[in-house]
Amino acid sequence: MPTFKPESKLESKPEPGEKAKSRPKPQSGDNRRGAVAGLIIAILILGVGWWLARDLTAASKMQDCLMSGRRNCNVIEPAR
Numbered sequence: 829m830p831t832f833k834p835e836s837k838l839e840s841k842p843e844p845g846e847k848a849k850s851r852p853k854p855q856s857g858d859n860r861r862g863a864v865a866g867l868i869i870a871i872l873i874l875g876v877g878w879w880l881a882r883d884l885t886a887a888s889k890m891q892d893c894l895m896s897g898r899r900n901c902n903v904i905e906p907a908r
Contacts, residue, residue: 893901 890901
């Protein structure tokens with residue numbers, strides 16, 4: 829007995845008189861633009877996070893100094 833194998837529409841070849849359907853090509857500029865925008869946003873978020881962490885660390889050190897009862901808690905920077 830012969831076996832019947834149904835062909836799916838994706839694998840079937842166009843009939844002789846039909847034109848093959850071509851898929852629209854995605855524009856590479858759109859993909860690259862999205863990737864660059866994502867990279868810029870990620871760098872911006874990292875920069876804000878770094879600045880916030882430094883600021884909070886400095887505020888925490890100042891608060892620890894003041895809570896210990898000291899009056900002169902300013903940071904002393906060495907002369908250059």
